[in-house]
Amino acid sequence: MTALDRYRNLGRRRAFLVAALALAALAALLLDILTGPASLPLADTLAALLGQEVPRGTQVIVWQVRLPVAVMALLVGAALALAGAEMQTVLENPLAEPFTLGVSSAAALGAALAIVLGVTVPFLPPTWGVSANAFLLALGALALLQMLGRLRGGGPEMLILFGIALNFTAAALLSLLQFIASADALQQLVFWTMGSLAATRWEGALMIALILVACTPFAIRAAWRLTALRMGEEQARSFGVDTRSLRRWALVRVSLLAAGAVSMVGVIGFVGLAGPHIARMLVGEDHRFFLPASLLTGAVVLSLASTASKLVVPGVLLPIGLVTSLIGLPIFFALILGGRTR
Amino acid sequence: MILSVQGITVRYGKRLVLDALSLPDLGPGLTVLAGPNAAGKSTLLRAIANLAAHSGSVMLDGVDLGRQPPAQRAATLGFMPQALPSGSSLIVLESVIAALRASGEAPRADAAALAVLERLGIEALAFRRLDQLSGGQRQMVGLAQALVRNPRVLLLDEPTSALDLAYQTRLLTELRRQADAGRIVIAVLHDLSLAAQWADRIAVIADGRLHSTGTPADVLTRDMLARVYRVDARVETCGRGRTVILVDAEYRGG
Numbered sequence: 001m002t003a004l005d006r007y008r009n010l011g012r013r014r015a016f017l018v019a020a021l022a023l024a025a026l027a028a029l030l031l032d033i034l035t036g037p038a039s040l041p042l043a044d045t046l047a048a049l050l051g052q053e054v055p056r057g058t059q060v061i062v063w064q065v066r067l068p069v070a071v072m073a074l075l076v077g078a079a080l081a082l083a084g085a086e087m088q089t090v091l092e093n094p095l096a097e098p099f100t101l102g103v104s105s106a107a108a109l110g111a112a113l114a115i116v117l118g119v120t121v122p123f124l125p126p127t128w129g130v131s132a133n134a135f136l137l138a139l140g141a142l143a144l145l146q147m148l149g150r151l152r153g154g155g156p157e158m159l160i161l162f163g164i165a166l167n168f169t170a171a172a173l174l175s176l177l178q179f180i181a182s183a184d185a186l187q188q189l190v191f192w193t194m195g196s197l198a199a200t201r202w203e204g205a206l207m208i209a210l211i212l213v214a215c216t217p218f219a220i221r222a223a224w225r226l227t228a229l230r231m232g233e234e235q236a237r238s239f240g241v242d243t244r245s246l247r248r249w250a251l252v253r254v255s256l257l258a259a260g261a262v263s264m265v266g267v268i269g270f271v272g273l274a275g276p277h278i279a280r281m282l283v284g285e286d287h288r289f290f291l292p293a294s295l296l297t298g299a300v301v302l303s304l305a306s307t308a309s310k311l312v313v314p315g316v317l318l319p320i321g322l323v324t325s326l327i328g329l330p331i332f333f334a335l336i337l338g339g340r341t342r
Numbered sequence: 343m344i345l346s347v348q349g350i351t352v353r354y355g356k357r358l359v360l361d362a363l364s365l366p367d368l369g370p371g372l373t374v375l376a377g378p379n380a381a382g383k384s385t386l387l388r389a390i391a392n393l394a395a396h397s398g399s400v401m402l403d404g405v406d407l408g409r410q411p412p413a414q415r416a417a418t419l420g421f422m423p424q425a426l427p428s429g430s431s432l433i434v435l436e437s438v439i440a441a442l443r444a445s446g447e448a449p450r451a452d453a454a455a456l457a458v459l460e461r462l463g464i465e466a467l468a469f470r471r472l473d474q475l476s477g478g479q480r481q482m483v484g485l486a487q488a489l490v491r492n493p494r495v496l497l498l499d500e501p502t503s504a505l506d507l508a509y510q511t512r513l514l515t516e517l518r519r520q521a522d523a524g525r526i527v528i529a530v531l532h533d534l535s536l537a538a539q540w541a542d543r544i545a546v547i548a549d550g551r552l553h554s555t556g557t558p559a560d561v562l563t564r565d566m567l568a569r570v571y572r573v574d575a576r577v578e579t580c581g582r583g584r585t586v587i588l589v590d591a592e593y594r595g596g
Contacts, residue, residue: 239441
């Protein structure tokens with residue numbers, strides 16, 4: 001076999017792995033829909049999914065309760081992992097994820113403004129107040145970060161430093177709001193910051209889907225330029241990549257994806273970090289495969305976490321943010337350690 | 343083909359690194375930038391490649407390279423850094439393909455990348471990960487990335503710094519081949535004996551200015567070595583007429 005054949009086979013194998021991840025995401029989605037506190041018969045659940053005649057209660061549980069939550073888990077996982085993958089590449093830092101740069105703190109601050117002080121965007125229905133605030137502040141934090149970064153040349157170290165500073169500032173303001181919050185508001189806020197799919201609505205899932213549809217093609221289009229950036233800023237520039245513009249637009253996509261996700265479900269860490277790492281172990285760093293693999297890995301991870309959140313304590317729906325950290329992290333460490341010793 | 347480098351000034355904060363430095367017009371051939379540490383050689387190379395913020399102009403046949411869009415400039419200029427980052431798990435072949443594809447479509451990029459690896463004798467590394475290579479192997483991959491676009495001007499920052507003798511010879515033979523094929527090759531080299539052996543022209547940079555320039559025989563003198571490098575050295579000719587520089591001591595004169 002010639003080296004060219006070998007390289008093309010490698011490409012085919014990676015494409016196959018991406019396809020397998022897509023199937024795994026579908027399977028995880030189905031599993032998520034099939035599990036829940038209401039012990040519905042499997043056949044009924046499948047029949048309801050396929051639009052066949054089933055009891056009205058089953059119809060409502062499947063279409064109004066389980067499906068939106070399962071779809072949201074899938075989409076949020078995908079959005080966070082894609083954001084994490086792009087962020088790790090443009091900041092040249094494997095520890096970067098949307099929350100390293102203060103997105104979650106800013107979103108939580110936005111949510112707290114709505115929950116504690118009742119400050120919301122005017123003319124929006126009250127049910128959207130918390131999400132809209134979280135979205136706007138998360139987006140605002142990243143916009144501010146871009147502006148600050150541009151003052152000092154927009155290099156990765158500067159962006160990370162400003163991001164950490166933003167993170168602490170937002171966290172301090174959040175603590176201040178927690179300090180003055182009423183007991184009710186405080187409980188609501190704590191629940192929000194744990195990350196939860198319980199309040200999912202179809203409109204929210206649609207919004208994340210639209211953000212993903214808008215961002216993913218541009219990310220894939222930048223795949224070769226992002227791959228080149230893995231050899232360092234200067235090298236990518238010498239290959240003809242406008243790294244400043246690449247970084248700016250990648251961060252715009254990251255902002256939309258992360259702000260959208262966090263505003264809908266609260267703070268869910270880990271997926272943005274682990275999704276890209278697992279994807280990298282599977283398909284390497286050619287971003288034509290790495291980006292879709294990250295997106296799909298994130299979808300699988302959060303979908304499985306959503307299922308686990310219903311099963312760990314029977315009858316209780318745990319906040320999904322807790323589940324991803326408690327169950328996901330040990331598995332993630334095992335994967336990394338396994339990868340190192342191989 | 344003429345490369346004109348005029349009035350290059352670079353500052354790092356308040357520190358003036360290059361002070362309105364101009365080079366004589368450079369035609370095809372291998373030019374070595376020499377000089378002591380912190381003289382500004384690498385900075386000059388990076389300014390020519392438009393990788394360092396600078397004032398002054400870099401023109402190729404009257405075209406201002408600094409004003410060209412990055413992708414167009416990359417088709418003209420190839421740059422080899424002193425070291426590739428060690429943290430990337432890309433495999434060698436795809437890293438060279440990325441060097442071609444990053445600036446746009448490139449038909450049969452995989453075959454072109456593989457051909458360069460074969461020409462440099464490192465095709466055995468094609469499927470190895472960058473983070474599992476030695477520093478010298480990574481440096482050869484950096485050369486492949488610079489060559490793959492077939493640029494008319496090739497800029498190399500201390501290309502032999504991590505290479506063993508065999509790789510050094512392979513790299514310099516390739517640079518010689520490129521120069522003989524009509525390309526403008528500019529390399530920063532510390533080893534003046536290598537420079538004497540391979541270069542058509544040497545430009546000595548000291549304190550951010552051009553100290554002297556000319557053929558190796560013109561430039562490599564006892565006096566230059568004492569003034570610029572602050573060493574007492576002999577410039578001798580050995581078998582096959584090659585110039586070697588033998589350093590005896592640090593220069594104690596005024």
